[in-house]
Amino acid sequence: MAILYIDNKPYEIPTGKNLLETCLTLGFDVPYFCWHPAMGSVGACRQCAVKVYKDENDTKGRLIMSCMEPVANNQRISISDPDAKEFREQVVGWLMTNHPHDCAVCDEGGSCHLQDMTVMTGHNYRKFKYKKRTYTNQYLGPFLNHEMNRCIQCYRCVRFYKDYAGGKDLDVFASKNNVYFGRAEDGVLESEFSGNLAEVCPTGVFTDKTLKQHYTRKWDLTMAPSVCQHCSIGCNTIAGERYGSLRMIANRYHGEVNGYFLCDRGRFGYEFVNAKDRIRKPMMRHQEVDHTTIIHELSILLKQPGVIGIGSPRASLQSNFALKALVGEHNFYHGVSDNEHDLAELAVKILNEGPVRTPSTKEVETADAVFILGEDLTNTAPILALAVRQSVKQEPSAQAVQVNIPLWNDAAVRGIVQDRKGPLYIASIHATKLDELAAATYRATPDDIARLGFAVAHILDESSPVVENLTDDQYQLAEQIARALLAAKEPVIISGAGCESDAVMKAAANISWALQKRNEQTGLVYTMLECNSMGLAMMGGHRLQAAFNAVMNGHAHTVIVMENDLYRHGNKSDVDAFLAACKNIIVLDHSMHATSSKAHIIIPAGTFAESDGTLVNNEGRAQRFFQVYEANEVISESWRWLLNIGAAMGNMRINAWKNFEDITQAIANEEPLLRGIDTITPSPQFRLAGQRIPREPHRYSGRTSMNAKDNVSEPKPPEDADSPLSYTMEGYRGAPPSSMIPFFWSPGWNSVQSVNKYQETVGGPLRGGDPGLRLLEPDATKPVLYFHGIPEAFKPLEDHIWILPLHHIFGSEELSAKSPSVEKRIPSPYILIHAEDAANLALHENEPLTFYIRHHTYSLPVKITTAIPHGVAAVPYGIKAIPCSELPEWATLKDESQINVYTHARVNVKQT
Amino acid sequence: MISIIRTMWLTFLHMFHKRATIQYPEEKIKLPARWRGRIVLTRDPDMGERCVGCYLCAAACPVDCISLQATEDEHGRRYPEFFRINFSRCIFCGYCEEACPTYAIQLIPDFEMGEYNRQNLVYEKQDLLINSEGKYPGYNYYNVAGLAVKGKDKGEGANELAPVDVHSLLP
Incomplete structure (x- = not known):
């Protein structure tokens, strides 16, 4: 701890942070643009100037950028110094010279950081009377709208998109005061995290296109804390409604689960709610x-x-x-296939009875070695993939710490790190987007991935079962992975139900258990197929097949x-x-x-x-979502x-x-x-100062008019018997408990950046602790009982092909796929085969491959790759006309005469 | 006694004063142009709707009697899909006019809106929209807003430079 004097008042503060973060944590309003709590400082916008004094006798001081200055003990600064104030007002004045007068038609208006900062700095009237610069816009796909005129060149968008999320197709072009943030040419933004640009951009350059189609100001939304339903990670969201339809999903900060960001499936998949x-x-x-x-x-x-x-x-x-x-x-039967049922139960068993803890997404970010078995995280649990992207920066940035560069100093850390990456190993069926970060990748069938995993476990601990008949390459890779995991302080093993193989999940468990004996900080993460797969597995119930039997047998x-x-x-x-x-x-x-x-x-x-x-969620964290509207x-x-x-x-x-x-x-x-899930949110009788917590901001408009078309007398607002939230704008105006924050707002902070005011420390947990309750905690004292039953190596079969499902962020999940914007990104059906298999079958790209599974004929256009193993084919999971519930399965390629072809099951390529 | 006679005298004199009462509705009162009466939605010089659906009038309304839904034509021009004022709630404070960034919503010197049925006081867009620019002739919001709409591309508005050529590195 250190003492910081702000305007001659002492404050006790933690060290290691920068001045801007510290001031915001203490509750001061310091304006900023380019700094972002998740992305650190670059000192580009010059907006956060404060005065620093040498000692108590120094009356003159000097202006510094608070985001670039580490805090020091007995440091004296001034935020309200007239010079600093004038400087900040001038800076915002300059940033605004080219900003258009279009707030009325800008979707950011009312939740705009730029609006907030201009008001905060006192730049209330526009003085620039000359011509304003204009830009042409780009088409960026179904998710985001582009309006470059509004840009203030803070560089947050490219820092998020390229540096943080690993996107390739958004960049900054041109020079001097003409810089342009966009793509090299019009086109769909490729990153799975592009939607965050709408929140990262401090103004309205990137805005939510789905919101634009039924546009509503933030102050007019009825909002409630919700939890994303589109994958097993359970990101916290804010869902907003107006006139009886759901209008938008925004990020709801959670220090452990999703932090500041959401994936595009979660952000734009909501429109199924409004479907006709x-x-x-x-x-x-x-x-x-x-x-x-x-x-x-x-x-x-x-x-x-x-x-x-x-x-x-x-x-x-x-x-x-x-x-x-x-x-x-x-x-009572679980409505999942027997395989899914087994995998979810296996995950619960391993995490509940095994000795290894499952880390949160935030903890995966700080892992310094990651081994992924069988999962394509970008498509099955996107936010976890974003966390893995951060984890590879851990090991190399340790060098920055050695030379006294604080980790928030983003530009300097990146200068030291260069292209070096921490150990990340990926064993997957097909190429994944994270491969570019990996120290080594291994492409194989689930059984071979499991064998590699068991081999790594055996190298880490002799007492775990040994894998027979490994090739030299496989053994060397296993050794390399084992060495990297042993050298790490916080290694994490990630696997899951994505490749539908229990062997892979068991291999991951064996590795983590073997590692746990040497390093207690080991983590094991399983991703599941759906948002409550874990909860259902923890509840108990019979298999789906048993339900079928019960009816078929007349019970x-x-x-x-x-x-x-x-x-x-x-x-x-x-x-x-x-x-x-x-x-x-x-x-x-x-x-x-x-x-x-x-x-x-x-x-x-x-x-x-x-x-x-x-x-x-996949971590075993029970999280409550609240009703947004009746x-x-x-x-x-x-x-x-x-x-x-x-x-x-x-x-x-x-x-x-x-x-x-x-x-x-x-x-x-x-x-x-x-046990304990009744404690994660306060009871419905909970009141703050005798009041409910309003779902609507205090400037909610149109109450006496919105229903007047049908009846001029206003109806009584519905009452919520299930939660302490109210469906009106009346209620307690202070910060609600962390588990039920309907929206982020603070006086002077209308944009999402007001989340600073809800956190204990900036970028840390929410005040009162991050919501949710972890239900699965390991018992480290339990003896380790390794899984046996190592599968045989995969051997291709003649005239057969082993068909596996491949997950897609857009399309594989049932509900989001009904959303019109997501629908535009769903791939058309295909079957992916290895180039040599294609050559053997004399097939070219897009030609139909006909195959037979259990007497059903399927025909899908071929995509050719060298990134999947021989004798294996992959089809997109959950996409129409794909038999995903039957997979993985052997398909025959020869039309045998005894095969009964069901015409209704035939998939006609021309029709799709 | 004297005061009673004085009062009667003064009252008698009033018979010869100019009459303050006018014979409404046969005779109409002359209202100043800035009288805050019935609310209308005005049009641009090109007769397009001025309202861009920014929701500021609704937010400014102290009785929350304005509701609307913004939408957009195929050229990016915004307009209200519906625009509703519940005049049975309106207090004619004029805050909506003050808040309007496009001079679309205006209060005009007309107050004759009496209805027997309260439901008839709910005005929809077709009841509010007039074929006039109202008090601010010649003003066109899109001319000063930077956004491109039909008939006004980027750089063609007032005080706008031509769009930046991203491929140029010239100083």
Whole structure:
């Protein structure tokens, strides 16, 4: 700790930071543009000038840029010094000379850092009366809008896009006062993190194009803290609604999970909520019915024996639990394929019973050696990929620390680091975007990846099982990886369900356990396939195949399918047969899909924006998302529907649960692995100064007019029985508890940069601790029981091809793929094969390859690569016309006469 | 006694004063141009809608009686998809006019808006939009805003330089 005198007042501060961060942490308003807490300082914008004095007798002082100056003990500075103030006002005046007068048509207006800073520095009136510079804009794809006129040359965009996120196609062009930030030519921004430019840019050069299509000012949004539903990482988001439709997703800072950034799937995948084909009315055998009727009918129907429930990895814990309670424990099935089921249970078992801790995303950022087995993180868990990108800077930047360069001094650290990268090893099926950072990559089938992993584990610890018949190359690679992991202070092993192989996950566990014996800081990360895969696995339930058997064998005839498209998890013929055998198919969901189109009864469930719920992310962190708005009188959370039905059936246990609080407490009491999830947010009775926390900013407009078209008398705002948040603008105006911050705002700070005011230290945890509860903590004292059963090396089969799924950030996830902007980025169906296999089959690029899986014929255009192993093909996961639920599987290439070709399963390339 | 007679005398004299009461509605009152009456949406000199849907009027409104939704034509020009004023709530304070950066929303000297049915006081865009530039003839927001719209490309507005040639390194 040190003492810093700001305007002659002493403050106790931690050392090692720069003056700007320190002043902001202390609550002072120092204006800045180019500095970003995640990206450090470069001193480019000259906006954060303060005065520094030599000692207490120095009255003159000198101006310095506070972002470039480390704090020192007994340092004396002045923020309010007239010279410093004048300097800052002049700087913002210069930055504004070419800034256009277009705030009225700028999407950033109202949440604009530039607006805030000009007001903060006192540059209230524009003095520049000469001609303003203009630029032509570029088309940057479906996610971002470009308006270069507004640029103030802070360089944050390229520093984020290139240096932080590893993008290649955004750069700065031209010279002097003509610099241009954009692409070399018009085109879609390639980076998976491009959406963050809308938040990183302090003004409106890059803005959210999806928001622009239904534009609403920040002050007019009804916002609630939410959790991203599009992958297993569980990034915290803010979801904003206006006039009954969801308008935008913004980052909600979480010190451990997502930090300042989101991926494009999470940011732009929200539009499925507004889709026209949403299920909005209860339907019984193609007839619209009202709420009372459907509850009554279902309460009669479900009283009969033979009812089973199929849960979902994309539904909340509450919904799954309510279904389990309604149909009974023995009739509750996980709605995931048996393989997914096993993988998720394996992950829970390893993380819960093994000795190794699973680190948070933030901890992965600070890891100094990473070994990824089988996962293409950029596509399965994008924010984790962003963290791995930061981790490779760890080891080389240690040198900067040795020569007394603080790590926040970004330009200097990059000067020292140059192109050197820390140890990152990637074993994957196909080339991944992270390969460019890797010290070595290994492309192989999941079985071979697992063998490499087991080999590394054996080198680290002799007592782990030995791998037979390794080639010399494989052994050398394993040794190299083992050495790098041993040399690291905080090594992290990353694997997951992406390549659908338990052997790979077990190999990753073996490595981390072997490493744990030498280094207690070892971490093991598993990514899962869906947002609540982990939570569902922790809840217990039967396999999907067992559900199929129950109906096929006549034990059950009525099935409730909740928020699940079975065709994504079971193979087509099985699901077809199962649904055909069911007498009553009841689907509870928000969007139409193949399963709901076969349902006899459809119940409109709420999406994440219309629901309260809890998800468990891949780290085992339970996180609550809050309802953003009341959709209409019938759409409500799945769990609420199920509770209402249960109550109508006279189920005493369910009847006792009236709201979110009750059911969450029941889960905490009854599910041993989910103990404590009722404590992650305050109870609905919680009040601050006797008030609720408003979902709307204090300048929310149009209350007495927005509904006036239908009725000039204003309706009473809905009341929230499930949380301490209110649906109005009235309520407590100070900082709410960290687990329920509906939006970031602070006087003078309208933009997202106001998050500084909500953090304990800038870039650190939120005040009151980062939200969520980690449910899986390891027991380091437990003896290590290594996994055995090392798979055989993969051997290609003649006339056969081993087909594996490849994940795509856009398209592989069910809900985001329905979003129109994301839809534009979904790849068309393909099958990826090795160049030599293509030559053997005499196939050229884009020619159709016909293959057969379990009597079904598929034909997909070929993509040729040398980046996947021989005898293997890869198809995009979750994309229409791809049999992803059957994979991985051997496909035959020869049309055998006995193969029965189902015409309905044929995929016609010309049609797609 | 004297005061009563004085009062009656003064009242009697008023019979010969000029009348303050006018025979409304047969006779109309003359209102100053800056009278804050009915709210209208005006048009550009080119007769395009002036309102760009910036939401500032709605934010400035102390009774929250303005709601709108911004949208955009294919050339990037913004306009309100709907624009609604609930005059049964409006207090005619004129803050919306003050806040409007494009002179679109204006209060005019007309107050004859009485209705028997309160619902009829909800005005939609077609009720608000007039075919006039109102009090600020000749003003066109896009001419000074830097943005490109139909009929005005980058650099063609007032006080704008031609777009930067990114490929040039000339001083």
